[in-house]
Amino acid sequence: METPQPAAPGGTRAGAVAGRPGPDGTHGAAPWVVRWRSRLLDPVLALLLLVMGLVGTGPASDNQPGTVPPDGAAYAAVAVAALVVAVRRRWPRATLAVSALATAVYLVLGHAYGPILVAFFVAVYTVAAYLPVRPAALAAGPALAVLLVHMFFSAGAAPGLVGLVPGAAWVVVPFAVGVTVRLNRDAAARNRSEQARRLADEERLRVAQEVHDVVGHGLAAIHMQAEIALHLMPTQPERAESALTAISRTSKDALDELRVTLAVVRRGDDGGERSPAPGLAQVPALRDRLAGAGLPVTVEVSGEPRALPVAVDLAGYRVVQEALTNVLRHAGPATAAVRIRYAPAEVAVEVTDTGRGGAGVGRGVGGSGLAGMRERVTALGGSFDAGPAADGGFRVYASLPVEERS
Incomplete structure (x- = not known):
C-alpha cells in the first residue's frame, strides 16, 4: 500500500507519485479507501461471480453439445476462480495465477465455455489495471499459455488452432481494457499533482507578496525616521527623541502585522480563528x-x-x-x-x-x-x-x- 504523502501547505494532502503503484497495485488512493474497497467491494464481486458460475455453468453446457457435463470437479474449479477475486486488489498476480489454473483445469476436463471465464476476465483486467505494463504482461503471458492448453489437450472436443484467436481474446481484451484504465488513472493523478504544485506555488507567491508589503512599508518608514533622528540629534535632541519613538512604534506595528500574516500561513485552513486582514478601513x-x-x-x-x-x-x-x-x-x-x-x-x-x-x-x-x-x-x-x-x-x-x- 502506498505510504501516505506529507500534508501540503494549507492542510491539503499531496497526491502520491503518479504511475508508481504500491505492492497491492494502488495508485495514490487514501489507505482507508483501499481498505474499504478490498474488504467490501471485492468480496461482494467474488460472491456475485460465484453465484453466476454455479447458476450459469449448467445452462452453458446444455447450449454447447459435445462438452462434458459439469460435475463436482467443474463446480469446484468455478468456485475457486470466483472466490479468489476477493483478494484481487491485494494480490493481483496470485489472483491471476489461481484463476488461470482453475480455468485451465476446468477446460482441460472438457467442460463448456461458461461463467468461469468471466472470473478469469476480471483477474486479467486487475493485473493490467493495477500493475505497471511490464509486470502485468509478464503475469498475463503465462496465464494465456495455461489457458490455451485446452486447445490441444481436452477430455472433450479440442478446438485446435481454430480456437487460438477466440481463446486468446479472453486475455488480450481484458488486458487492453485494464491498461487503458490504468493510463487514464495515472494521467488524472498527474493532473491532480500538477494542480497541487501550482496551488502551492501560488500560495508561496501570495505569502511572499504579503511579507514584502508588510516589511517593505515598515522598513521604509523606519529608514525615514532614522534619517530624521540622525539629522536632528546634534542640534535638536528632543525632536530626535520623537523620531526614535516613531521608529519604535512603526517597528512594533510592522512586527505585529508580520506576526499575524505568518500565523495565518502556519494555521492554513485548519479552521482556527484568524485575525482580520487589513482593509481600506x-x-x-x-x-x-x-x-x-x-x-x-x-x-x-x-x-x-x-x-x-x-x-x-x-x-x-x-x-x-x-x-x-x-x-x-x-x-x-x-x-x-x-x-x-x-x-x-x-x-x-x-x-x-x-x-x-x-x-x-x-x-x-x-x-x-x-x-x-x-x-x-x-x-x-x-x-x-x-x-x-x-x-x-x-x-x-x-x-x-x-x-x-x-
Whole structure:
C-alpha cells in the first residue's frame, strides 16, 4: 500500500507519485479507501461471480453439445476462480495465477465455455489495471499459455488452432481494457499533482507578496525616521527623541502585522480563528503612522463606505500601502493624497504625491513594487495604472470590481 504523502501547505494532502503503484497495485488512493474497497467491494464481486458460475455453468453446457457435463470437479474449479477475486486488489498476480489454473483445469476436463471465464476476465483486467505494463504482461503471458492448453489437450472436443484467436481474446481484451484504465488513472493523478504544485506555488507567491508589503512599508518608514533622528540629534535632541519613538512604534506595528500574516500561513485552513486582514478601513491608521514618519498624507473618501470582499479590501489596502511606501522611498520631501471612491460595482483607490515624478528605481512602471500591485489588482479582474502625474509628482490608480472573480 502506498505510504501516505506529507500534508501540503494549507492542510491539503499531496497526491502520491503518479504511475508508481504500491505492492497491492494502488495508485495514490487514501489507505482507508483501499481498505474499504478490498474488504467490501471485492468480496461482494467474488460472491456475485460465484453465484453466476454455479447458476450459469449448467445452462452453458446444455447450449454447447459435445462438452462434458459439469460435475463436482467443474463446480469446484468455478468456485475457486470466483472466490479468489476477493483478494484481487491485494494480490493481483496470485489472483491471476489461481484463476488461470482453475480455468485451465476446468477446460482441460472438457467442460463448456461458461461463467468461469468471466472470473478469469476480471483477474486479467486487475493485473493490467493495477500493475505497471511490464509486470502485468509478464503475469498475463503465462496465464494465456495455461489457458490455451485446452486447445490441444481436452477430455472433450479440442478446438485446435481454430480456437487460438477466440481463446486468446479472453486475455488480450481484458488486458487492453485494464491498461487503458490504468493510463487514464495515472494521467488524472498527474493532473491532480500538477494542480497541487501550482496551488502551492501560488500560495508561496501570495505569502511572499504579503511579507514584502508588510516589511517593505515598515522598513521604509523606519529608514525615514532614522534619517530624521540622525539629522536632528546634534542640534535638536528632543525632536530626535520623537523620531526614535516613531521608529519604535512603526517597528512594533510592522512586527505585529508580520506576526499575524505568518500565523495565518502556519494555521492554513485548519479552521482556527484568524485575525482580520487589513482593509481600506485601516487607511486612516496608516496615514497616522506615516505622518509620524514625516510624510503628510490626506485621505478623502467618496461614496458610501461598505463591507467589501476580503480579497478586494486587502488588495485596495495593499495598493495604498505600497504606493505610500514608494513615496517615502523615492519622492523626496513631499506630501501625498489618498482618494477612495466607492461605486455600486467597484471601488477605486488613487494615490498622488508632490515629489519627484518617476524618479528612483521603484517609481518606474517596471518597479517590483508596482509590478506586485498590478498583479494583485489584475488577478481580481481590476485595472491598474501608475506613472508621473500631469501636474508633477506620481500617480497610482487602481479600480477593483466589488464582486470577486472565481
